[in-house]
Amino acid sequence: MADLDLGPAELDLLEDALEDLELPGAIDRWLEDGTSPAVRERLEDYRSLLVASREALPLEDVRAGVLDDVIAEANRVAAVAPVAAASQDSWWSRVRRSFMMPALALAGTAALVLWVFDPEDRAKLAEPPLTPTASAPTVAADEAVDDQAPEEGERARELEPLDPPEQSSAQATPAAAPAPDAPTDEGAIDGASEAKLAEDADKDAKPKATGMGSLGDVPGGVMGGSKTAEPHKQAGSSAGPASGRWDIVARADRARQSGDCVAARQEYSLALEDDDPRVRARAFAGLGLCDTQEGNDPGAEANFERARELDGEVGGFIDSQQQRARPSKKRKPKASKSKKSVMLDDMNDPFSP
Amino acid sequence: MDEFRLGDSDAFEVLVTRHSRGLYNFLLRSVHAPARAEELLQEVLLRVIRSKDRYRRSARFTTWVYTIARNLCVDESRRARFRDHESLDAPLRRRAGHGNAPSLLATIPSDDLPLELMAQSPRLRARINGAVLRLPADQREVFLMRLMAGMSFREIGETVGAPENTVKSRMRYALDKLREELADLRPVAIGDAMEEAAHG
Known part of the structure; x- marks a missing residue:
């Protein structure tokens, strides 16, 4: 077996x-x-x-009546089954209800948001300030413009960065509802008071850099805010039409300030194609500042010269930037100190001639 | 089953008609008591009714319902181990005024008698019944599902949770055990016994 x-x-x-x-x-x-x-x-x-x-082992039949109660129970349950079945969806229905509808709603909302916000606006909104000083005039200007009527908001935001402080203040003053105090506080408007108005408006809107100036996007004047001469000069200037390249200049400035001159140069190169000479001047200034950072002083001077040829006012920006960078350059005088120390060392060096 | 879920009570009666006999006989041969087998059959079908919404169409109904039946048999066998078994020969407890009561043996219907006491049953039937009874549980359930329910080995495998080849092996082991138990009955003798059973 x-x-x-x-x-x-x-x-x-x-x-x-x-x-x-x-x-x-x-x-x-x-x-x-x-x-x-x-x-x-x-x-x-x-x-x-x-x-x-x-x-x-023959198959035995189930005794009659054994399953009567079971059949009755089945009939009772079947009678209520259609009601329950109506409310019981298949897994696909549940998935569709649980996930697809919310997903569609989310997609629709995202599409609406994208449609409402212009890409340029989103880019500007997304621009984080590099430093409080750098961002202050831009944000101040933006906030001042934001207070305009909504339909002018976009155009105002485009205009704002282009304007020198006086121009921006001239623009912002009527628009800046939150800063209505500036014009009223200042009283009669003349050239000098306009400059003060510009500075005050900026101060009211947002704390901004001190006289050393910001690195921000507003051309020239904010940085030159410490220098009243320049605001004077710019007082009468009218704000030109907004150019899309100012945001490029702003991005380039931020890249340069963060140390990424490669990206900054790319952005400045784009800005050089702008029709506005002030934009091109800023671009050249930025390129020169990059050269300065990289130790290419001749190249820097050449770019600064080109910038000044395009826009005489850009000198203030260049100076402020260079002053800002001067603390690192100021370290160079340490070399003189170190020279002293070297001299002392030499004095103490028995082998020095 | 789907129709029953949607409220067709006649569909359930079709299921009962189709499967109740096989289920009952599987339960009967597993628990060895008709009354208990009937109760378990009712329980199996009630569980089917209560679980109708959880039934997945991907599983065959046969597999599903015999899984329920098998689980009940397993529970029943565990309970039976701890059940007090009275001696079949011991006299029943006397009630006042009733004199000597007959033994339990005399009161149990013949179908419920252990194999050795089925004096009126054909010899072969008794031998086979006993041999099946003595099979290991895993082999017996495969054997009974095959014989009573007519399930394929694949279905049996799905029911007991074992691969088809394992189920086939268990069936072969069961047949080998029966062959050993009935070794004294050669095929010819088995055939004679079957003839004897057929002609009374």
């Missing part, structure tokens, strides 16, 4: 043949020529046992 006389393949054959062993002719179908007699005998025994077992 043991399976010792049957190999693994024969045992597999026995097991596979169990599937339809009771069917007529099944054994002959499973057995091939050369199959051992032991396999045939085993299959025949299995078949006999299965047949005998069916005879010995």
